[in-house]
Each structure stands twice: as structure tokens, then as C-alpha cells.
Amino acid sequence: MQKNCFWLFTTLLFTILLNVRAAGQSQNITLSGKDLTLKQVFMAIEKQTGYVLLSKKNIFDQAKKVSFSVSGMPLRDFLNLVLKDQPLEYVIEGKTILVSRKEQAGASPGPTESTPSSVKIRIVDSLGDPLEGASVLLNARRAGFTDGSGMFTVSANEGDVVVVSFVGYETRKVALTAAQIGNAFVNISLRQSIDNLRDVNVVVNTGYQSLPKERATGSFGVVTAKQLAQVPVVSVLERLQGMVPGVDISTRTTAGQSRNGTVTIRGFSTIKSSYTVVDTVPLLVIDGFPSQMSIAKGALDYLNPDDIEQITFLKDAAAASIWGIQAANGVIVVTTKKGVRNARPTLGFTTTLGTSSKPGAKYGTLMNMKDYIAMEKELIDKGRLYDPTLTTSGFYPPNNSQAQAIYWSYKRGEITQDQLDQKLNALAAIDNGDQIAKYMLQSPSTQQYNLSISGGGTNSSYFISGYLYQDKRIYRSNTNKGYSLHAGGTSSFLDGLITASYDLTFGNTRDKINSAAVNAMSVGDRGMRPYDRLMDDSGHVVYYDEVLVPAIARNLESKGYLPFRYSPIDELNYSNTIQNNNNFNFNASITGKITPWLNAVVAGNISRTFTDRETYWEPDSYDARLMVNTATSLNATGGRVYGIPPGGKDQLGNTLGRGYGVRGLLNINKNWKNSHQLSMVIGSEIRENYNRSSGETRYGFDKTINAFSSVNPYVKYVDIYGTTQSGIGPTSQPVAEQTIRSMSYYGNGAYTFDNKYTVSGSARFDDQNLLGVERRKRAIPLWSSGVKWNIGREDFMKHIGWLDRLAFRFTYGFSGNAPQGYAPVTIVNLNRDYYTGLRTGNISTPAISNLAWEKTRMINYGMDFSLFKNRFSGSLEYYKKYTTDIIWQLPINGTYGFSTLAFNTANLHGSGIDIGLNVISLEAKDWKLSHYLNISYNTNIIRDLRFKKPTLSFDRETLYDGYPTDYLFSFKWAGLDSTGQSLIADPKIKDKTYTVLDYPYKDIRVYSGRTTSPWFGSFGNSLNYKGLELNVQFLYAFGGVFRKPSVSDVGYSNNNYVGRSGDLEHRWKKPGDEAFTNVPGLEFGPGTVYYTSLQRYTQSTYLIRSRSNIKLQQVMLSYPLPLRWAQKMGAKGVSLSAVARNLGMIWAANKEKMDPDYLYTTGNNYQIPPIVSYSFRVSMNF
């Protein structure tokens, strides 16, 4: 059935295209009349075919009137007929009919009778740089295009009119003077059109259609290739940071992970929970088709930043609702560069080299070494730790730290007080921070190369590019590499009636992840204590024992166990995870012109992603040695019994994604008498996304010969501690598959009257297999509509000279979100009973048949303005968002078999402001100083009486009425009591405090604020002097709070590392200290509850800080080389740029001056501060 259906669909599309072809041949004229002037005739042509006339003024003055009667006559035949006996000739260029006087007509209207002279015309921009490819018309006849030096030669007489035009510049008309003819040289400089500078002529792309921003009612944010090129860093996300109001981009990376980042458009439209699978990232659309890979999974890494022509952010419902249920989080539409017709081949080469300052391993305040050792002593004295060498045989305690071992040997009486002091002092003299930085970290660097060729003939164009990058990450032995290839082209047939275009991209990324550095710097088992050196003075690697005390380890090694020694430096060479991602994408479309204003488009897309991930623990790696050792026991005769075969371990994971989409749509672009403009698209599409993943683990692996041992996953074995383990566990993961299918119908249209009033509407009907609910609830139409009033164009505003543009917009609409994982069928998890060995099943999701989409209603008010000849321009927007029917679990009667069940129930109220302002404060011949300010505000709140309840649990999945989803509640701090333990105050009862022995649990916390800053944005300044441009960008955030990381749990096991947090130094030590410190003491034993004390302290109001800060994000310098210099290199254009990023915080509200985006966690021993990075870029065109 599916197949039949699909073929029916495709066949019909082709039928349409055949019709298009027929239509193309009949650009016909039906007209009859007596004594018609040519003016009338051409008006009729324009009306019937949309072909417009371009000619000198009064060209028809001497033309004869005509009489005829034709019906369905082809245009060219008709023109031949009409102009047969006239002193005129014509050329059809695209959709323009150029009419000029016949040269041999002799009846020249020119004021002078002379033979034409050869005149050189040089076309330059306002800086004097030549413009290549500018179009030159002589007396309304196409003369040609300028060459690389902006030159073009014509034969002209005095008084002839030269019209020069170039994309993005104001068209100029010059009547040649006698002097110019005499000089045989004319210099024409074109001014960049003001319209083009600011978004008047900006075209927004919804993925389905392009329309001028001027006529768009919705909220769009546009970033052009030029803007992207100004920030020469590798990541597209970094380039976009701060550019668009309402778009929050975080490029913070996580330790041990590959490059990543997040984008949020106007906050969240849903609430995440552990039981719903719902996207919170915006939909990414590349060249009209949704990317199979989401932004969260790194889709933007596959894009060559130099291939991007434009990125459009669809922010409100009117902009995004064309994408239906996928659009609740906004849409990011990327269009890639295409070749240009009638252009000579251009070779572009760009390279970006980036480097960074040397990273250090210290950030924030740290305890000094003496205090750190004193704290370890205190833990031993307080009985928190035990002496691992005194334990009875058969139990192997984890090793302790160097300082602890020394102190224990003193306590055992093996060393004297003097020796103890001497040894501990020697230890305290070491601080391995520098070694960590030297051996485990490196300056992140990046190299990026891009090569492209583009061009086109009269009927086709092409664009081919290749891209290569290589990054070194801050943690040693971590790299990212990647490349992508892109080939695209268009060809048109039948006089441009049919246009076929295609795009083929292949991208590869290869990430190498090594966790040695992260492990060494964390407080986990493999962390280095701050006095643990990595390398000794003579340059030898220092080894440590971690899981066993040295004596036991050496003893076991003598019995044939593998070495237990551990060094982070060695591990840099081992246990790498290599992840290879490949992404292939093919788009093709055929556009047929049915009428001049109606196109039919059939487009298709195929994509494949395949990822293989391999983690190989070499036999010599610490991971593999430890794995084998801990699974090995000794039998009665002292022989080793292996639970896991000796050797390495190899973990393989594969994912495959494949998708296709087929779409048919009609594109209407009709303009009546320049006062009615209609652009519309209607269409339907089907899409399928299939994903599969699988994985396996091999033991006893040796990669040099690719040999491995077979294991039985369920054979019990005895481990090193004598405990019986239930087995290695499964060596293969189940194959997981998922198919998402959708089918949609959609329409989107905008009608503009008189260039002043625009109304728009959009509707989309989505049907998807995700929520397998009743179609009635599942396939609901999502729609939007909007109006725009270009009040600046009204006559009554015309007299206001300083007002260039003023428009008001209003939109309203719905978009949706489709959580996954619910179905009207019973879903089971299968397992195996450990005792009976029987297969067991569990109902993981009951058959639920009452779920539907989550719906987001959005209202947007917008104003666009431009004043004083664009010296001051901008847009202001205010929006409201109401998401309803968020799938949320509510309690149901346990009698039904479940005590909670998912319902379409929760609501989220959001609102916000987006402001973008541009000011040109100085504009002189060579100088231009401009500024921009982007202000975004976004907030959300839950208003739902069912969530009006006492505050108890603060996990992210507990909602409270009247609070935002990112709330932060804290204990009201009341200092320390005389035992050094925390005291908290009752938020309601005055002077009532609780000690750690009290356990109040309801409504005991106070609201501290939101964990994200509601106000954020950027402020930039740009100074341009003769093309040399200096840009300074600041990022700011206001509002929101964070908890200052402070003291971490000291644990009670020997290998539980304690962080070096500076606050710990100020801990309570003796009664009376509570007068001047708030850091709880290390108090254990009767009358103390250490964890409660610590937890109340770390979650107290005392540690709440404001997130507000201003950062100098980047300073950028760019310079396009003067042409003559470029030409010396044989290039048509060369530009250079340099950027420095992460230049630091220039203001922070919190008194510690911490960067809220780089909060170290208390779990870490060593912190990496944000480091300054520098990039240099050279871009050349040949």
C-alpha cells in the first residue's frame, strides 16, 4: 500500500511537470485591435506574459501604430510581427524585452551626427575598487559585463545613455558627455544601495520559499555569509553568537566531549522530563530539507561555514508554522551558496588558523598545600579514614594518598614526629598544577581550509567546494578532524521554463577522545592529589597505585597479576575513543514555470548518516590491566583464574540513519500593477527517518592481529576480592531501530497591497506515526496569520524627511511539538530472570490512546524602523508564548495498575522581548563608525493550580505553580551552630532555625531565582576605515542566579579524593569559629550529621550569586587588500582578518568575579579557566 501510494504520488508530480513543459511553449499572446500604439501593445504583453519592456524613454515616439488580430501567437512571432516595419529591434533577456532603435535606421535622434567612438567605461565601488561583472546597458541595449578590472569598452556617441547596475549597488544612469567621449574614458562609481545595507532588501528564507523581509509579517533573524565570514572561527555556532536577538547560543564545551554547543530560540516551549522524548533544539533545515541529524548531535559541524549563503532564524509562529509540529522550538534555515549564471569561473580559497593562550590548571580559589594536608590529617584524626595497611587478609582496601600514608606510618610509630613533619613539608612544597597544565593540557588550536569553484554559463551554474579542518582540544590527545565536499548546480531547459538543481554533500568528522587528562584532573579514583607529581625531577614518569595499597599490589604482581601501576601521562596514549561520523545528503529539485507567476516544484532529498565509534583499551592500558586484574582470582594452588580474558577490550558502536523526503509544491509570485503582490506556496510532502544502532564488546582483544577471545557473558567468576560476579555481561547490545514517518500538507501566503499592507497566513497539517494516537487528535492543523503595516509608506508620513522606514507587524499562530514514545499499543521490555533463567517481560508503557501534540500558541508584536537615512535603524519585538498540552505525568488511581500516567496537561507561559538596534554614528568618505545592540529577554512561568503545592522535591521534573521551569530554591542560611554544623532558618516563622538534627521537609526553602539569565544580548562596535574594519563585541547577561560551588563531600573512603576548593580552608575548626565563617566543619560522630550539614550549606542562600555579567567576547580586525596588491598575487580579491575571543569578563555582579558560564564543579580538583583564543583568516578569490 505504501509503495502504491508513493508511485501514485510521483506519477502525478511528473504529470504536472509535463504540463509545465506544455505551458512553457505557449508564452502566447492573444490580442486584436486597430491603430494600437506600441505602448498599448507592450502593456498588453506585460499583462499577458509578465514580460516587461525596457527601453529609452520616448522610444515609441516615431513608431507607427499597428492593427492586427492574433490569438495564441508565440511571443517572439508576435514581436516580430509588431516590430516588422518599425525602426526598432528587440532582444529578450530573461523576462525583459529590451527595445532599441535599429542602428542602420539612420534616423538617429542624437544631437550630433558622428561616428561612434570607442569609450572605456570603468566601474568602481565607493572605495575605488573595481567591480567585476557589473552589467552595462547602452541606450537600453545589453552591452555586456565588466571584466576583472571593472572595465568595459563600448562604441558610443555623445548623449548615449549608459546604465550600469550591479547587485547590491544603486543603478546609475549616465548620459555620455562630449568630454567623456573625447577622453575615451569614463569612471563610474556605484554606491552601495542603502536598501541593501539594512534589511530592506533582505530576503528571508523559510525553507519553502524566499520572500523579501519587507513583506514578511513574521519574526525572522537573518545572518548573511558576509557576517559569518567576519568571525573567522571554526564553529558555526561561535560565529553566530550574539548576532540575532532572541537567539541564545552557548558554545561551552564539556570535558571529554567533542565540540558542541546549544541554540535556543526564544526560550523553551516544552518542559523536559525523563519520561518524554521531546526535542528542545530548533529544527535545522538545510537547503529546504530538515537535517537528518539534529543540532544537538552536531549537525552544524558538518557544514562548511564558507558554504553558507545565509542563515534565517524563524522565531515566531508566523515564520515557523510552515514547519508544523517540528517548529515549536523555532527553525534555523541554512541556505548554501550556489553558482551564479553568466559568471566566469571563480576559485575561492580560505584558510583559518586558530590558536589559544596556554591553558592553566587553576581557576578560582584553591586551598594551599599545607592546609590541604592538614585537612587530610584532620580526617584521619577524626576517624573518617582507616589505615589501609592494617586490614585483615583477604580484604584489599583502596590505596590512600601520599600524605595519608605518611601520617599513618607516623601513627603506627614507624616514623618520628620530625620525620613526619619533614616528609609532609616536602610534600607540601609540591604543587602539580603546572605539571598538569604541561603534560595533560595543550593550547587548543585549529586549522581550517576551504576551496571552492563556482561559475556558470547561460543555462547552468555550478558550485563545488571542499573543506577540511583539524582541531586540537584543550585536553591532550583529544582531536577533531573533518572534511566536507559539496557539489551543487542548476541547469535550465526550454528557455528557462524548467530548472533542475541538485546539491550533493558529504561530510565526515573524526573525533578522538581520550579521558586521561580529565581523569587526572578530577576527584575520581584516577585523580591526582594536588601534590602528586606526574614526572619526577629526572624526567621519569611517576607511577601511582590506586585500587590497592602498594604492598598488596606488588605481592599480587609477583603472583602473575598484571602491573597495577597508573600514570596519567602513559594513559594519554591509550584507551582512545575514535568516533567517525559520515553524513551524506543529496537534494534535487525540478522547477517548472507554469506561468510567469506560477512555479511547480518537485523536490526530493536523500540522506544517510553513519557513525562508528570504537573505544579500544590496549592490553597495556590501565583500563585493560585493571579490568583483567580485578576479574582475576587465585585458585588453591596459586594459579590465576581469569574471569575476563587477559588482553585488551574493544567496544564498537554503530549507528545508521537514513531518511528521505519528497515534496511537491506550487509557488505563486504574482504582481499586479505593482500594487498587489501575492506570494504563496502550497504543497505536500512525505518524509521518513529511520535510525538503527547496535554495538558489541570484545574481550581479550589485540588490535595488532585483530584477535579476540570468545566469552560466555553469563558465566560466573570470582573477582580479586573473592566476590562471585554474575558474569561479564552481554557482549552485544540489542539492535535498536526506529522509524519516524510524516506526511504533511501545507500552505503559506502573503498578500501585499500598495507596498503598505501585508496580510499573511500559513497552515500545516501534519500526520506523523510518532504518537500513534487516533488521527483525530494526532493530525491537527497548525496555523498562523499575521499583518503588517508599512506606515512609513503612507502619504501622510512622506513629508517626514528623517523617517526612512517604519512598519508594524502582528502575528498569531500555533506550532507544535511531538513527544515520542507513546503509543496505543502495549510496549514491553524484555529481560531475563537471574534466578529462573526465564525470559521476563515488563510493560514499560501501557497502551495510551489519549495523547496529542503539545501546542505552542505564539503572539508577536513587531516594529521595524529606519531613521536619518539609515543612520539609526532597528526592530523591536514583543512576544508571548503559551504552550499547552505539555505531556506530563500526573498521579492516577493505583487501582488502574499505574500510579502515574502521562497526560497532555502542563502549561507553560512564556514571554519576551527582542530588540536589535543599529546606529551609524559617523559616516564620512573613508570612515564609518557603527554600533549595534541586541537585547533579548525571555522568561517562562508555570501557571497551573495542580502544581500549587508545598515545595518538597527539587528535581527538574517537579513543577510549581507560579515559578519558572528553571527555578532555584535554597535553604535560608542561618550560619553555623557551635558544633560547626549548618543552621537553616524557617522561611515563614521568624527566628525559627533548624539544626542538622531537625528534618523539616515541607516548604522549608526560599526561592532564589532562575538559573538562566532572562536578559542577554550583545553590543558591538565597528569602525571602518577604507575597508579596514575593527569590530569589538561584548556579550552580556543580566538576571538569573547560580550557586557558587564551594565545599565538596570529603567522603569516608581512602580513595575518595577531596577537592581543593579554597572555601574548605575557611571551614569551621573549633567552637567560636562560627562567628566568622559559614563553611561547616568536618564534624563526624554523635550529635553530628555531616551530610545534612554539608547539603544544607551547599544548597543555601549563602552561596547564591547573581549571574549578571558583561564580557568582552571578541575583537576582530579585517582588511580587504587593495586590488592592486591582490592582483600582484594573481588574485581578484584578498581579504585578511584576525579575531581574538574570550577576552574575559569586564564586569560581574558576583563578588568572586566568577564567570557563571564556566563554573567549576566541586567534584573537580583542577579547573580550566576560559582561555583566550586567536584566529587568523585569509580569503582569496581567483
Next chain:
Amino acid sequence: MYYHMHSRIITILLFAFSMASCRKYVEDVPVQGQRVLVYTDDYRALMDNRDKQEVGLGSAPQLSCDDLDMADTALASYFGSDAIRLAIYTWAKPFLQVDQQDYDWNYLYTAMYVYNVVINGVLDSKGGNMALKNDLLGEALIQRAFNYFILVNMYARQYDASTAAKDPGVPVLLKPELFVDLTRASVQATYDRILADIRQAIPLLPNVQQINSRAGKAAAYALLSKVYLNMRDFTNAAAYADSTLAISGSLYDYNTAVASTPYVFPTQFNDPQVILRKVPRQLSGTPQLSQSLLDLLGTKDLRYALFVRTGNTFYPAFSGMGFWSRDYYGDGSAVGLTVNETWLIKAECLARSGKKDEAIAMLNTLRKLRFRPADYADLTAATADDALRLVIDERRREFFGAGLRWFDQRRLDKDPLFAKPMVRILKGNTYTLAPGSNGFVFPLAPILISQNPEMKQNP
């Protein structure tokens, strides 16, 4: 050209509407990557999921019955620190606060959802033969009947033929539906459903299953026997006890368990006495055994040797004796259907029908397996009532600690011979459970009633 437009537009509309017929396109693939319950084998797997089905009774019966007595003050304060446990222990209603879940109830009903899924779906499942489907249907019916039997005996009044039609029982759900009326069926209707389910299941089941977590005919008969005993239909109870014992009749000799040191006790899977394996919901902390029980048990009894330990072996420690449950031998107490229980049902029915010697003979057969030969002595009874008392005492000795005693207390509350007030003293307060008291009926969790007010609370 405009003339051609119409035909073109029609084509386009046709094309658009053709897609409407593609509805199947999005409906043919409901959920992939997840296992949809379709195959008979998966129904088998559902029925073999111990985690969700092994609980045969909740914590309330264990705490309410006279097996326990928190005489030790330390233990009393430990147990008393939990308001829920304290309420149950002192038969003080309500047990639960407004927003607290009754896990005893929820657990049994969670399993009920699975049974209803199987009962309503297994015959249409794919890939299994009819015998397997019938077997699964039969098992699910027995399991459902078992759960309703436990539920109605926890949350409703003891069956009394004269009032059963009016006494509220429990909501009887027969389909896996998530939004239906939860009005409580009467006790009679609940029992009727239990009996109907068992009768429907009997022809579908093999005599015994390969593993005793699955119900066979023996389980069906044993359950019938137990249900009829509760309904005081001693004739039927005896008849079905016979049917059960004809299939599974072997008793386990506890001398085997104490033959080695430390003692070993077979898990329920390996215990020939277990017909249908069920365990009680685990209590946190070990309660103290009551003096009346210890007196009845004596110290020579192997059941004392196996299942009683001094309080200092437990956490928290206490003085006196505690229940060394079967958990310490690797499995929970057998609170499902057992040969020894059916054996004693039969003995009780014999005693009640006046056949005192036959009843005592059965008792002695069992008791021989509960004492070391040196410690064993035959019991004798002068009258049928004596014999009945001995049977009831033996039941108490045979099943102590795990909560089964509570159901006997409820049942015997209808028996003038046995009905007597039960008294507990905790922290100086005296609590009494008088015969005929509403304390024999556990309250429903208030949250259930607030969520579905059609459910009525117990008095």
C-alpha cells in the same frame, strides 16, 4: 494559456488529494525500536516476570497479626517512628496520610493490569500454539483470582454469606483500561468473579507446571479449596483439597533442612510443598515474635530451629526473639499456595465434619516432618472441637511470621470457638482489636478515594 490553467489546477488538486489516501503511510509503522506486545512468547515473558507478580500479600497483614509483639522498647520506638507502621500495628485508621500511596494495594493491582492484558490479548497473539495460549490464559486467570482473593480479604469484610451481597468488596477490573469507573464490587461479586476465573482456568491448565511460579491445575484446586474455606463451604474446600493433594501431595521433611550446618532451607522453586510461589512484601526491620506464638511453638519444633533467632542477630537489635524469615535462606516466605496449607485445610474440614481421628492423623503425618524423631510425640484429641483447635494451632505454627495468620484471624473471627479480643501494649498504651471490629478491614488509601470518589472508604 488561461484555458489550460483549469485542467492544470485540477491535476494539482488531484495530486494533493491523492496524498490523503496515503494515510496508511503514517499508520503502518506504529512504534519501532520498542517491543510491541504482539507475540505469544512475549506474553509468556510477561507472565514469568517475578518482580511484578511475586507479591502474595502486603505489609499490613504481617504487622497486624498476632504473630508479632513489639515488647522490646527499642524495637517499639524503631517501628513506632514510622507513622504508617505504627497505625497498622495498632489497627488505627487511617493508615496513610492524604498523599501517601498504599503500596500493598498498588502492587497487587499493578500485577492485575498485566493479568488483564494477558487475559484479553493472549488468544489473539501471534506465533504461539493454542496450547501455550490456553495455558497463559489459564495462568493469568488463576493469578488474577489469587490477587482478588487477597485484596478482598485485606480491604473488605470477611465473607459472610448473609451480608456478602451488600458488603463492599474491591473494584473488579477485567480489562486493562486506564479510565473506568472504580466502584467497589460487593464481596459476593468479588468472590463470584474469583470462582468464575478459577473454573474458567481449570480446563486450560496442565496438572503441574515446570516451575511453581506458574499456576497449574494443582494451583487452581488449591486456590478453590482456600476460597471455599474462607466462604465456610467446608465440603467444597475438602473436595478441592483432595483434588490438589491428588496432584501435588508431597510434604517437605524439615529434618533435611537441619541436617547440615548452617541450616539450609530450599528456595520456593525447589520446595516440593510450594504449588504457587508468592512472597510477602518485605518489611524494613525485623519485628519481634509474640510470646503467645513462642509458647505455642516450643523450642523443640524444627520450625523454631529454622525460623526463630534471638533479637540481637537483627538490625536494629532487640531483646526477645525475632522471625528468621526464609529470606535468610535465599527466598521469601511461601505465602502463595502450598501443599502443607492445603493439607491443613483438609484436616480442618475433617475436624469440622466431626472426623476427628482422620484430622489428627493428618496432623501427625505433617508433624512427624516438623520434629526431630527424638522430639516427636503424637497428638491426640478428645473431641472434634479439640481436633479443630489443634489444626488451627498447627496452622499458626506452620505459617507464622509472614502474615498468613492475619487471614486466619479474620476468618476465625466468624467462629465463636476462636473469636476473642486481641490486645497490644505499645509505649504504655493499650490497643484492642475486639471480635467483629472494623479493625479487621484495612482502610483504603485516602488518595484512592480522592482520585476516584466512586470508591467508598471502609468504616
